[in-house]
Amino acid sequence: MKSAITISLVSEARGGPFVYWDDLAAGFAAAARHGFDAVEIFPPSANAVSVGAARELMNQHSLKVAAVGTGAGWVKHKLRLTDPDPAVRAKAREFIYGIINLAGYLGAPTIIGSMQGRWEGAVSREQALTWLAEELKALSERAAAHQQVLLYEPLNRYETNLFNRNADAAAFLRQHGLGNVRLLCDLYHMNIEEQNLAESLRQTGALVGHVHFADSNRRAIGLGHTDPAPIAAALRDIGYAGYLSAEILPLPDAETAAAQTMASFRAVCELTAK
Numbered sequence: 001m002k003s004a005i006t007i008s009l010v011s012e013a014r015g016g017p018f019v020y021w022d023d024l025a026a027g028f029a030a031a032a033r034h035g036f037d038a039v040e041i042f043p044p045s046a047n048a049v050s051v052g053a054a055r056e057l058m059n060q061h062s063l064k065v066a067a068v069g070t071g072a073g074w075v076k077h078k079l080r081l082t083d084p085d086p087a088v089r090a091k092a093r094e095f096i097y098g099i100i101n102l103a104g105y106l107g108a109p110t111i112i113g114s115m116q117g118r119w120e121g122a123v124s125r126e127q128a129l130t131w132l133a134e135e136l137k138a139l140s141e142r143a144a145a146h147q148q149v150l151l152y153e154p155l156n157r158y159e160t161n162l163f164n165r166n167a168d169a170a171a172f173l174r175q176h177g178l179g180n181v182r183l184l185c186d187l188y189h190m191n192i193e194e195q196n197l198a199e200s201l202r203q204t205g206a207l208v209g210h211v212h213f214a215d216s217n218r219r220a221i222g223l224g225h226t227d228p229a230p231i232a233a234a235l236r237d238i239g240y241a242g243y244l245s246a247e248i249l250p251l252p253d254a255e256t257a258a259a260q261t262m263a264s265f266r267a268v269c270e271l272t273a274k
Contacts, residue, residue, distance in 0.1 A: 001235065001240065001269060002037040002064075004246065005027075005034070006019050006040045006247050007021070008022075009048060028061045032061035034259060035262055037063065037243070038063055038064040039066065040066045040245045042068075043069075044072045044076055045098065046095075064107065067109050067184075068099055068103035069111045070099050073114075074117075079092035079095055080116070080117030081096075081135040082128040082131050082162070095115075104143070104146025105146075108148065109148045112139070112151065113153040116160055120161075132162060133172070136150065136152060137176070150180060151184040153184035154166055154186075156192040182210065183208055186214065187215070189212075197231055198233060201240075212246075213246050213247075213265065214247055219251050221261060222264045228271070232271035233271070235272055
């Protein structure tokens with residue numbers, strides 16, 4: 001498995017679960033200093049990050065980009081894939097297309113999290129899921145053109161009412177033949193929604209495409225009450241070789257959060273090797 005840590009460039013998301021903020025170059029340097037394999041980037045828009053500059057930072061620090069997030073589409077621009085207004089859905093799709101292109105040029109997949117939206121008011125759950133399936137199909141085809149998968153993230157009940165559990169989201173992907181979409185399994189959301197984190201990962205199996213490595217309180221693993229040992233065993237059992245990425249609160253501060261994450265990552269790798 002490989003390690004990653006988050007860098008947010010979205011001022012409207014301040015206070016959210018990202019370790020490093022505002023300065024891409026400084027975030028890369030910090031990630032390298034702590035020994036991470038990659039960074040996960042959350043830009044305000046696709047054109048906010050220069051592909052050339054990002055590649056230069058990747059080369060300079062011997063780091064990969066693990067994934068690129070689309071959360072600014074909702075937090076900053078209020079765009080959702082299941083919005084009742086077709087014009088808003090179209091803008092959401094175009095925003096994500098841009099992020100997919102950016103991520104693809106950096107050799108990374110794209111995350112669909114908060115931009116999935118929710119069903120409410122005059123929009124039924126069935127209608128929202130029909131729109132979601134249509135959008136994920138189109139977006140995953142764009143990702144495939146870059147030889148990347150699309151990452152779909154089930155969120156907890158306070159953030160969406162579409163899919164909260166991995167098994168339900170996996171069934172949805174299979175039902176709609178979304179073969180180029182994988183699940184982003186976030187341990188923080190799973191702590192709220194899943195009966196057993198390890199068993200949920202086992203059941204999701206090959207559809208686990210990315211893992212957000214967060215404790216029960218959304219701090220670094222080891223600073224809450226999540227037991228990493230069963231999770232490590234589950235990841236070993238499903239042959240997961242992707243990233244454990246710290247989408248966590250920078251508490252008590254960013255440097256401590258990064259150091260604790262790396263210590264926990266190494267411990268998980270030791271457990272999976274047994």
